[in-house]
Amino acid sequence: xxxxxxxxxxxxxxxxxxxxxxxxxxxxxxxxxxxxxxxxxxxxxxxxxxxxxxxxxxxxxxxxxxxxxxxxxxxxxxxxxxxxxxxxxxxxxxxxxxxxxxxxxxxxxxxxxxxxxxxxxxxxxxxxxxxxxxxxxxxxxxxxxxxxxxxxxxxxxxxxxxxxxxxxxxxxxxxxxxxxxxxxxxxxxxxxxxxxxxxxxxxxxxxxxxxxxxxxxxxxxxxxxxxxxxxxxxxxxxxxxxxxxxxxxxxxxxxxxxxxxxxxxxxxxxxxxxxxxxxxxxxxxxxxxxxxxxxxxxxxxxxxxxxxxxxxxxxxxxxxxxxxxxxxxxxxxxxxxxxxxxxxxxxxxxxxxxxxxxxxxxxxxxxxxxxxxxxxxxxxxxxxxxxxxxxxxxxxxxxxxxxxxxxxxxxxxxxxxxxxxxxxxxxxxxxxxxxxxxxxxxxxxxxxxxxxxx
Numbered sequence: 020x021x022x023x024x025x026x027x028x029x030x031x032x033x034x035x036x037x038x039x040x041x042x043x044x045x046x047x048x049x050x051x052x053x054x055x056x057x058x059x060x061x062x063x064x065x066x067x068x069x070x071x072x073x074x075x076x077x078x079x080x081x082x083x084x085x086x087x088x089x090x091x092x093x094x095x096x097x098x099x100x101x102x103x104x105x106x107x108x109x110x111x112x113x114x115x116x117x118x119x120x121x122x123x124x125x126x127x128x129x130x131x132x133x134x135x136x137x138x139x140x141x142x143x144x145x146x147x148x149x150x151x152x153x154x155x156x157x158x159x160x161x162x163x164x165x166x167x168x169x170x171x172x173x174x175x176x177x178x179x180x181x182x183x184x185x186x187x188x189x190x191x192x193x194x195x196x197x198x199x200x201x202x203x204x205x206x207x208x209x210x211x212x213x214x215x216x217x218x219x220x221x222x223x224x225x226x227x228x229x230x231x232x233x234x235x236x237x238x239x240x241x242x243x244x245x246x247x248x249x250x251x252x253x254x255x256x257x258x259x260x261x262x263x264x265x266x267x268x269x270x271x272x273x274x275x276x277x278x279x280x281x282x283x284x285x286x287x288x289x290x291x292x293x294x295x296x297x298x299x300x301x302x303x304x305x306x307x308x309x310x311x312x313x314x315x316x317x318x319x320x321x322x323x324x325x326x327x328x329x330x331x332x333x334x335x336x337x338x339x340x341x342x343x344x345x346x347x348x349x350x351x352x353x354x355x356x357x358x359x360x361x362x363x364x365x366x367x368x369x370x371x372x373x374x375x376x377x378x379x380x381x382x383x384x385x386x387x388x389x390x391x392x393x394x395x396x397x398x399x400x401x402x403x404x405x406x407x408x409x410x411x412x413x414x415x416x417x418x419x420x421x422x423x424x425x426x427x428x429x430x431x432x433x434x435x436x437x438x439x440x441x442x443x444x445x446x447x448x449x450x451x452x453x454x455x456x457x458x459x460x461x462x463x464x465x466x467x468x469x470x471x472x473x
Contacts, residue, residue, distance in 0.1 A: 299323050
């Protein structure tokens with residue numbers, strides 16, 4: 020996930036109260052115990068959580084970058100196979116698909132992401148990652164599960180095992196998917212292009228959850244848009260190389276790139292209303308290798324985000340217009356290369372399926388621990404499943420333990436939540452003991468809400 024705006028947590032609406040002890044210090048309210056809903060609560064539920072926790076710790080200590088999730092996929096595939104699911108690997112990369120046919124009824128897909136990020140972990144946890152891998156540029160990079168995908172997989176695995184154990188109490192087809200390359204916004208599209216729905220059945224509903232810096236035990240659903248649509252645009256500006264002593268004999272792509280970066284900043288400020296909520300970021304600029312050489316070219320990597328597809332289309336067009344105009348103004352002899360590298364639609368979960376799921380979650384955690392999630396400028400590739408014709412449901416899973424919340428700086432709950440390390444931070448550390456039980460139960464409860472009863 021690309022969650023820059025997940026730090027905008029004061030806008031979340033919930034009934035969570037903060038009490039104070041005798042000394043006046045803030046005290047996090049105790050969470051009610053969370054168990055799987057209805058009949059799917061086998062005697063071995065505790066052992067499932069123990070095993071899922073062990074899986075989480077292993078995955079956290081052994082993260083893999085997008086597109087390289089072979090070990091992670093193997094761990095999930097082995098877990099699902101032991102539970103009797105029919106498992107297929109290497110779908111759209113290292114994607115994993117497990118199927119349990121359990122009589123006539125709806126097809127319900129549960130999805131979690133497999134990949135980690137090029138981040139150096141700074142949590143100080145005993146199971147912290149010390150992994151390095153080869154990055155996209157061929158250089159070594161540190162790797163960390165800084166977005167909670169390891170917890171998503173563990174919750175998915177635990178939920179699948181609970182649903183298998185309770186299959187006498189539901190009917191339909193369970194489709195369990197471990198998706199690669201979410202962080203690069205390629206995995207969902209690649210799995211679909213590899214025939215995910217054609218080969219394994221088109222689901223009636225696709226369910227997914229994502230950790231967020233909310234108190235553990237809380238869940239949050241959106242009303243309408245959950246996360247923004249985004250596009251990554253790669254640009255190459257062509258100049259003409261020369262000696263640094265004779266810049267007049269060349270065409271300097273560095274100057275053209277610098278002018279482009281500055282001009283791009285005016286798009287949001289001068290072409291879009293504040294209410295449209297758009298973000299434009301130039302994430303990288305690369306040119307040249309030596310101070311005494313004018314390079315032939317400069318490369319820009321640009322990300323644009325918006326909460327509507329129409330706005331996103333206008334934003335992309337404005338970026339291309341500015342890039343081409345600045346190159347022309349700089350006298351570039353060749354037009355720039357402008358390429359869309361990745362794109363993901365706006366994440367708008369299906370309202371009817373969301374209402375069913377939210378009602379089930381309210382029965383699980385109670386209304387006081389069920390929040391309303393405001394539209395976020397974070398980005399997910401999950402909406403591709405909706406574009407392919409499935410109803411989707413997406414919710415946030417609180418991952419901050421009571422101690423993390425109470426020790427965070429700030430006087431109000433909003434200030435404390437805003438101070439917690441956000442997703443993609445090197446200090447992002449979900450409290451697995453308090454988060455995983457809710458994650459498993461939330462996925463089980465959501466699945467049961469959409470599967471048929473015998």
